[in-house]
Amino acid sequence: MEQTLLFLKQFFYLCFFSFYVSLTAQTDSLEQKLIKASKEEKIELYKQLANKYEKIKIDKAIDYAEQGLELLKGVNNKNTGFFYMRLGYLYNDKSEHIKALFYYKKALEVSEELDYELGIGKCYQNIGVTHVKMGNYDQALDYDLKALKIYEKHNKENLVAGIVGNIGSLYSCRLKDNENGLLYYNRALEISEKSGNDEFRVYILVAVAELYVRQKDIVKAKSTLKKAIDIAEEVNYPKVIISALANLSQISIEEEDFKQALMYSKRALQIRLESGYTEDDTSTYLTLAEIYEKLKNTKKAKVYYNQALTAALKSEALPQLSKVYEALHKYSDRRKNHKKSYEYILKYNEAKDSLFTIEKDKQLKEIQAKFDLENKEKEILFLTKENEIKVLENKNQSTTKNVLIIGVLALTITLLTVFYAYRNKQASNKILAEKNKVISQTLEDREILLKEVHHRVKNNLQIVSSLLRLQYKFGNHKSSSEVLHEIQDKIQAMSIIHERLYKSNNLSSINLKAYLDNLLSYFNTSYDLPEQNITITTDIDNIDLGMDRLVPCGLIVNEIIANSIKYAFQDEASGQINIKASKNKDKCVLTIEDTGVGFPEGFESKSSQSLGMQLIQGLTKQIKGTVDIISNPGACYTITFSMAQ
Structure with a gap:
């Protein structure tokens, strides 16, 4: 297997090297022709060189496109439009979107002057793509619809199919309008099926399947993805097959069918290795690691986590590296390897900080580019006006009157x-x-x-x-591990609050149900409740609590659940813990009960000297509430407190 992989890797590099040498030889030949070429010949050569260098050196492609524009100074024809469009495309590849917009709009001016409608449509489409990259989705939709109208007028089916697919993605993925998204996707599918364009059709099928996933229509999503795979295999489109298999794997993980998910992910990885599409290996390895962890195969999970890290380090892509470090941090934490967990969270924060810095540098460059282009436009306008004045002076200097x-x-x-x-x-x-x-x-x-x-x-x-x-x-009567576990539970209950705050736009309050769901998930993992045959059910109203209420409330719930897990279910008996929370005007009523053995006869909560009972009563007083504790027949706690600060 390793020899096969090595052979494939060497073959891929050899193909790439041959392609690069061939392309370099072609460009060298074109550059030699420039020496003796006429003006018209040079323009054609600059067009070819801009296209060739786009694949190997963007900055040089930009330089040749600008030289072509210099030769066409003062002339507006299709060649001028070509160079403006090419510069827009190249600057988009460099993520300099302000400059890209400037050149696309220049190309639009040329097309409008020449009354070249298809050129105008292509300019609209490219401006729309740039606005999507910049996050201006409403403006992108406006330009895409203008382009569609022109393509339909000229009966350009391939162009119509492409722009309709773009509009579908814009509605579905960006504007969160699945209804219109599906409408345009289906139209794109009809056009591609009619014209026999299977390559475009499979891309749209995968996009439609992802839309069904967002709509929770898993049956349609699976059917559509399998259809896309069948067509992609016929036309030999490994990239689409990989994408479809990745989606099927994620669906299977959601359905907790981990063996099926493993089959899809392994097949996707195999096709990646065979075809050389290694762009997103990291995600595939992380998915496999997650699946093996779900299947309790920690040895395999660790192997794929390490492969994900190797792939991310090799790619030097900070977003992927950040994602891997975060996954390894959580994995180490689940394995109780706190030293490793700490190391990975430090590396995750370092990668995230670097990403933040890069994004800020990018924004500053775009602002500077916008400023430079505005100055350049003003300079061009000024020179144009100055030139017009000189022409007028030269033409009319024959008479004093003029x-x-x-x-x-x-x-x-x-x-x-x-x-x-x-x-x-x-x-x-x-x-x-x-x-x-x-x-x-x-x-x-x-x-x-x-x-x-x-x-x-x-x-x-x-x-x-x-x-x-x-x-x-x-805690004198307890072992150090028990004491540490109890302390960890309490700190985790507070940590979850800060995690919810970090992910929330509202810093003043947190939803009680969302918080308790996170806390109970922690208990399930930390105490391995499924192994103990203990289940926790919830019935929580939509209640938002401020920090001053939620911290004590979280510690109370933590203490009660921990007590139930430890003492309520004896002799490995199965049991259930029920949590309810409801609003009664401005008060919150929180009830926690279990099906365990309950309290011993003659038990009085107020006279109890245990830390748990004192914490529960003390924290209830802190939120100005009351607590009733009874056996029903298991332990039942009812805490009533005001939600007002």
């Missing part, structure tokens, strides 16, 4: 330019003042938020400190 008229016109233009420049400066100053005001307000808001974060961290550290003291005081 010279006087030209002088008056020049003076008028200058005055108007000064006037409009003054108006524009005023408008710019006003916009700048508004932006400064927004920035100032944002800084104030962030300072307040930072103080609030410090305040919350201080409070929670004080709570942790108090819990440690109490645990020390009451």
